[in-house]
Amino acid sequence: MSKNFYATTPIYYVNDKPHIGHAYSTVLTDVLTRFHRLFGFDASFMTGVDEHGQKVQKAAAAKGVSPQAHVDEYNLHFKNLWAKLNVEYIHFIRTTDGYHKDFVRDVLQKLYDKGEIYSKEYSGWYSVGEERFFEESELVDGKDPISHRTVEWLQEKNYFFKMSKYQQTLIDYINANPSFIMPDFRKNEVLGFLKQPLNDLCISRPKSRLAWGIPLPFDEDFVTYVWVDALVNYISGVQNFKHKDGSAFWPADFHIIGKDILTTHSVYWTTILFALGWQQPKHILAHGWWLIDGSKMSKTSGTGINPMDYVDNYGVDVFRYFLIREMVVGLDATFSHDSFVRRINSDLANDLGNGLNRIHKLILSNFDGKIPAVAGGISGSSWGEQEKELEGYSAKAIEFARANIGEVKLSLVVEEVLNSVKALNRYLEATVPWKLSKGGEAEHEKLAVVLYAGAEVLRIALALLSPIMPQKCEVGRLMLGAPIIDENSLRFGVLQGGETLGKGEALFPRIVEKTEE
Ligand code: MSP
Secondary structure (H helix, E strand, O other), rough: OOOOEEEEEEEEEEEOOHHHHHHHHHHHHHHEEEEEEEOEEEEEEEEEEEEEOHHHHHHHHHHHHHHHHHHHHHHHHHHHHHHHHHOOOOOEEEEEOOHHHHHHHHHHHHHHHHOEEEEEEEEEEEOOOOOOOOOOHHHHHHHOOOOOEEEEEEEEEEEEEEEEHHHHHHHHHHHHOOOOOEEEHHHHHHHHOOOOOOOOOOOOEEOOOOOOOEOOOOOOEEEOOOHHHHHHHHHHOOOOOOOOOOOOOOOOOOEEEEEHHHHHHHHHHHHHHHHHHOOOOEEEEEEEEEOOOOOOOOOOOOOOOOHHHHHHHHOOOOHHHHHHOOOOOOOEEEEEEHHHHHHHHHHHHHHHHHHHHHHHHHHHHHOEEEOOOOOOOHOOOOHHHHHHHHHHHHHHHHHHHHHHHHHHHHHHHHHHHHHHHHHHHHHHHOOHHHHHHHOOOOHHHHHHHHHHHHHHHHHHHHHOOOOOHHHHHHHHHHOOOOOOOOOHHHOOOOOOOOOOHHHHHOOOOOOOOOOHO
C-alpha cells in the first residue's frame, strides 16, 4: 500500500471574512493529514482561495475597489487565520495566480480540441446569487432553490461541456468504488441525483456580464465559469510537486468538502476528469454544517456568539479539539457556549489534565522527577492483571486510530483515547498511589509500576491527540520526558525508566464561568 497522502480543502470565496465553516473544513483536513503523518505517511494538503466570479466582483464593487485590490486584501484574512489555527499546508493557491490561470486555459483547450466543448445560444433562469442557470422545474416559488433569491431570464451564447455524455460512466464508477463518495448516505444522494438525465454544463460567462474571470483560450469574449476555474486548482496547485518517493501528488486521496458543494465535486469535477482521461480523486468526503445554538449560521441569526472568538478566548488547541470531538464527520453539529465549556472541562481539564498532573506530581515527589523503571519490565511479574487491562485500553486506542483514520472517524478515535485516560483515572483511584507513597519498600515498588503505567497511558494518549492539539501535546510530552512522537512511539513500553520529567504545567485549565467564581 502506498504510504503517500495528499488531501485538499475547498478553496474559499474571498467575498467575506472566514467563519467557523471555513475553519472546520481546513482544521479537519489538517488533522486528517497529521494523523496520516503520525502513521508514517508522507502526507500533506493544499488549501487556498477562490478569487474569481460574480460574488467576488460584487463584493469588490460594494467596497468601491477593483476586484484585484479586493482579493489581494481578503486572501490574507484566510492566510492569517490558518497561521493562527496552526494548520500546516504545503501550498496556498490563489486562483488569480498566473500558473493556475495558464493551467485552466490549457485544460479548456484540451477539452475543446477533444470535441468536449461546444457553443450554443442558450436561454434560461439565471441566479446571480448562485452564479448559474436553473431549469424552470428547479425553481421554488419562482426563486432559485438554493439561495432563494430572484432569478432573471437571460438569453446568450455560451460554451458547454458535454457532461451528459459521462452520466453512465459516473454512475458505474460510483457503484464500482463504494467509498468514492463518503459518507455512504451522501453517495446515495448523488446516485439519486443521477437518476435524472444530466444536462451539459455551461462553462463560460460572457465578458459583457462578468469580466472577473479567466478568459477562454478559444474565445476571449468569454471568461471561465468560476466552478470550473476553481475545481482545477486541485491539480494546478500541485502540478510540480512530488512525494518523497518521486511520485506525483495527483490523484488526491481526499477532497474534503462541505455537503453544500457535493454536486460540483462529485458530478462536475468527476465528469471533467473523465473527459480529460485523468484519474479520479480517491475519496470525496462531505462533512455537515455547523449550526450555532441549533440554528443555521447567518450574520442576522442574533445568537450573539461568534465561534471564532473562542480561539482567542480559550486557545487554538482546545478550539481544534472541540471541532474534531463534537462533529461526527458527515453530520451537522451545534456550536454553543455550554457544549464548548462542558466538553473542554470534562474531557480535557478533568480527564486528561488531571491524569497528567497527578502522574507528574507523584513522579516528581517520589522518584526525583525521573520516570520509574518497572522491575522485569512490562512482561515481568510485577506487571499484573490491572496493568495489563490498562495497557489494553491504550493498545485498543492505537489500533482503532490506525484502522479508522482512512474512514475519517475522528470523533470516535478521540473517544477511544479518552476511554484509555478514563481507565487510567479509575486505575489510580483503585491503586491509590498517594497512599502507596507513604508505605515501605514493597509499596514503593508498586508505586513505580503504577506511575510507570500512568506515564505510558498518558504518553500514548498525547501522541494520538497530537494531530488535533499539536502544541499542547508537545508540552505534555516534554512534561513526561518522553521521546518524540512518531509512528514508533505508538506502542506500550517505549519509556525505559530514568527519563527526566519536564516542568509541570497546568495544560488544560478548567474554564471557570463567572457564576461559578
Ligand atoms: N469557493 C467554493 C468552493 C470551491 S472548491 C473547488 C465555496 N466556497 S465557500 O467559501 O463558500 O465555502 C467553502 C466551504 O465552507 C464549503 O465546504 C462549505 O461547506 C463550508 N461551510 C460554509 N459554511 C459552513 C458551515 N456553517 N458549517 C460547515 N461548513 C460550512 O463554496
